[in-house]
Amino acid sequence: MARHVVDPTSMHRYTDETERVARAALGYARDRLRLHPVPLDGPRTAEELAELAGPTITEDGLGGEAAMRLFADVLAPAIISIDNPRFLAFIPAAPTELSMMFDLVVGASSIYAGTWMEASGAVYAENQALDWLARLAGLPEATAGCFVSGGTVGNLSALVAARHAHRAARHDGDERLRVACTDETHSSVATAAAVMDVGLLRIASDIRGRMTGEALAAAVEREGTAGLFAVAATAGTTNAGAIDDLDGIAAVCREHGLWMHVDGAYGGAALAAPSVRDRFAGIEHADSFIVDPHKWLFAPFDSCALLYRNPELARAAHTQQAGYLEHVQGSEQNPSDYAVHLSRRARGLPFWFSLAAHGTRAYSEAIEHTLDVAREAADEIRSRPYVELLNDPELTVLVLRRTGWGPADYTAWTERLLAEGIAFVTPTTFAGETVTRFAIVNPRTTRADVAAILDTMT
Numbered sequence: 001m002a003r004h005v006v007d008p009t010s011m012h013r014y015t016d017e018t019e020r021v022a023r024a025a026l027g028y029a030r031d032r033l034r035l036h037p038v039p040l041d042g043p044r045t046a047e048e049l050a051e052l053a054g055p056t057i058t059e060d061g062l063g064g065e066a067a068m069r070l071f072a073d074v075l076a077p078a079i080i081s082i083d084n085p086r087f088l089a090f091i092p093a094a095p096t097e098l099s100m101m102f103d104l105v106v107g108a109s110s111i112y113a114g115t116w117m118e119a120s121g122a123v124y125a126e127n128q129a130l131d132w133l134a135r136l137a138g139l140p141e142a143t144a145g146c147f148v149s150g151g152t153v154g155n156l157s158a159l160v161a162a163r164h165a166h167r168a169a170r171h172d173g174d175e176r177l178r179v180a181c182t183d184e185t186h187s188s189v190a191t192a193a194a195v196m197d198v199g200l201l202r203i204a205s206d207i208r209g210r211m212t213g214e215a216l217a218a219a220v221e222r223e224g225t226a227g228l229f230a231v232a233a234t235a236g237t238t239n240a241g242a243i244d245d246l247d248g249i250a251a252v253c254r255e256h257g258l259w260m261h262v263d264g265a266y267g268g269a270a271l272a273a274p275s276v277r278d279r280f281a282g283i284e285h286a287d288s289f290i291v292d293p294h295k296w297l298f299a300p301f302d303s304c305a306l307l308y309r310n311p312e313l314a315r316a317a318h319t320q321q322a323g324y325l326e327h328v329q330g331s332e333q334n335p336s337d338y339a340v341h342l343s344r345r346a347r348g349l350p351f352w353f354s355l356a357a358h359g360t361r362a363y364s365e366a367i368e369h370t371l372d373v374a375r376e377a378a379d380e381i382r383s384r385p386y387v388e389l390l391n392d393p394e395l396t397v398l399v400l401r402r403t404g405w406g407p408a409d410y411t412a413w414t415e416r417l418l419a420e421g422i423a424f425v426t427p428t429t430f431a432g433e434t435v436t437r438f439a440i441v442n443p444r445t446t447r448a449d450v451a452a453i454l455d456t457m458t
């Protein structure tokens, strides 16, 4: 039987068809960037998508233009637009137009950003963005790190470095290793502990959901420090936007020689906002710190900045050893040496590009603006008799109760708002009760958006 002859290099050449697909893909990207507001869209079932899209992986291929149409017409509408200004669930994202545009450039550039040798230009730029964040936190000049995929990998990598440093410095015998955190600490810390097979020392949080220095000191007094290798403090809890007592925690860490990790995945962005900067006092003592540009620093997924006060300790924990890697080892600037990864996308570059283009003042102003909108939204909630604000917002998360509603009411309301394309707001559990929360990180979210959502709760 005659073998179907294909040119094995055809997929890698820029042909007339490639040009047509380029126009379609870039045109789609441009149109998406221009949309305001982007439609919220929403999920479809797998059966619905199977019916609408059909099988997409075929022996002969659909052709680039048809695959692009399939994405635009069928798949994209089945993806919730997290950058819609009325997406207030979880922690939203609100990438700048330039950061999204530059993501296209990163994608088109085939960058292996694991080592300085292979990607010095990219790593140099990423490091500039990391330096800005380190200076905002008041961390020393020598601070270094890298960008990882998200807060989960950032927390894991920091805690792995902390454990390594602990083991190198101490011998705890058979004591089970533990990380101190609270019930309000992000779930990724418990996940990291499970991955690392270490335990958690749960510190009781105060009425605002914060870990205080006193509570940590009391727990250490009660339980001792054997096996305790790190404290995972939070600068902006996911559920209520609370900032732990970083100064008090830092004092306890210093007294007992504990590694202080600060998870600022969401809240760390507000270090750039003068109106709330003092709430982070003590962060300058952190041994490691994360903040996610894909949350409140206006970059696309996926991007978490991970910083270490003493980079050498991180490299000791994370540098992979292999004969074929020896040639690229030895640089203190290898991003692969700072986290649980080797190959990596230059995922800090979209953030860097937008920061470089707009300047840091624009970031401070945009973050301050969201803080203002959150304050106005809090007033809006307080002014309505049928809802109650349950937290005293430190940042931009507002937790609220609709008087008289139970869990089923919140769920039905969430589903209705999404189905009608009005907003995406989900229930949460706060102090044991099902309520809801608004998380505002998008500078284009307005008080009127919040009012419109509250109108649907009457």
Ligand SMILES: Cc1ncc(COP(=O)(O)O)c(C=O)c1O
Binding pocket: 090, 091, 149, 150, 151, 152, 153, 186, 188, 234, 236, 237, 238, 263, 264, 265, 266, 267, 292, 304
């Ligand atoms: C405080 C905090 N830490 C960690 C994470 C996990 O981040 P990611 O989803 O990027 O892994 C989140 C996510 O919302 C968070 O809010």
